[in-house]
Amino acid sequence: xxxxxxxKIDALLVTSLxxxxxxxxxxxxxxxxxxxxxxxxxxxxxxYDIQVREQVDCxxxxxxxxxxxxxxxxxxxxxxxxGFEAHHVHYADYARYREGLPASTRLVPTSGMVESLRAIxxxxxxxxxxxxxxxxxxxxAAAVKEIRLGMTERDLAAEIDYQMRLLxxxxxxxxxxxxxxxxxxxxxxxxxxxxxxxxELLLIxxxxxxxxxxxxxxxxxxxxxxNRRTKQLYRSVLDAQLAAIDAVKDGIPAGAVDRAARSRLAxxxxxxxxxxxxxxxxxxxxxxxxxxxxxxxxxxxxxxAVTIEPGVYQAGLGxxxxxxxxxxxxxxxxxxTPTPKELLVV
Ligand code: ZN
Ligand code: ZN
Numbered sequence: 001x002x003x004x005x006x007x008k009i010d011a012l013l014v015t016s017l018x019x020x021x022x023x024x025x026x027x028x029x030x031x032x033x034x035x036x037x038x039x040x041x042x043x044x045x046x047x048y049d050i051q052v053r054e055q056v057d058c059x060x061x062x063x064x065x066x067x068x069x070x071x072x073x074x075x076x077x078x079x080x081x082x083g084f085e086a087h088h089v090h091y092a093d094y095a096r097y098r099e100g101l102p103a104s105t106r107l108v109p110t111s112g113m114v115e116s117l118r119a120i121x122x123x124x125x126x127x128x129x130x131x132x133x134x135x136x137x138x139x140x141a142a143a144v145k146e147i148r149l150g151m152t153e154r155d156l157a158a159e160i161d162y163q164m165r166l167l168x169x170x171x172x173x174x175x176x177x178x179x180x181x182x183x184x185x186x187x188x189x190x191x192x193x194x195x196x197x198x199x200e201l202l203l204i205x206x207x208x209x210x211x212x213x214x215x216x217x218x219x220x221x222x223x224x225x226x227n228r229r230t231k232q233l234y235r236s237v238l239d240a241q242l243a244a245i246d247a248v249k250d251g252i253p254a255g256a257v258d259r260a261a262r263s264r265l266a267x268x269x270x271x272x273x274x275x276x277x278x279x280x281x282x283x284x285x286x287x288x289x290x291x292x293x294x295x296x297x298x299x300x301x302x303x304x305a306v307t308i309e310p311g312v313y314q315a316g317l318g319x320x321x322x323x324x325x326x327x328x329x330x331x332x333x334x335x336x337t338p339t340p341k342e343l344l345v346v
Pocket of ligand 1: 205206
């Protein structure tokens, strides 16, 4: 890996399963990967003996004691500076490495080495995200037809998850959010026993996982005719979302996209109600690098897949958030999400 020099390491121990999947294609739930300048070795246990050999091209080490096998390999290689993923190693594992390795091997914390590679999606990854987005939108359309007053948030979340699987998703990319009425003011509400009632907002935030890749979409519906205040709020959020989408382009700092949404809401004195960032990268994980947040200097690049999702949340009334998955291009961005964005009245 070209970044070894900058990080001053001789090898990298990858423990994040998503990072291992990205680098090797292995989809099992237990493995460690040792990346050296001229070879890469995956360590796993016999449950994955057949699978790992089918999925990866690198060297394979299968052992009923994979931690010990790794330790032995590390000792034999006499690595001077071994990078590890600081955000993905438990303290107990760190202590074990420290104890098992010779004093001449220094453990060097690293951060985001694989994640920064993952930010730019290959053509195959873009296709997987596209498929996840289409399943997402089709499942949303199917679930909306099933909405009835009196059903609970949880009933509707179950319907959405069912439709996603029926349409080919491996499952939801994250816990589906269905929040009705004042509960929609909680940006990460968990669907509960609250029944859907007339004359209130209904916020749905959902994602489908297809071939390991996530999509992410939020839409807000109104049960019955919305009042003027609700329509105004919706219009402001939609304008902010469109302004942020307009700002997305190869070469633009992520913070500029956030600023576009925030200043549009400020024009309607609503910026104080926008309590989270404008978006995030997504791929194998639902939240990935880069963050589209205030002051973020990361430069957007062609091939990044990100969400654009400004929202306003007013206690007592509810929340409105509109979220699409988009692909950064040289001239701007491609909005992948086909679901219409006008306030849906049911
Ligand atoms: Zn979302
Ligand atoms: Zn999101």
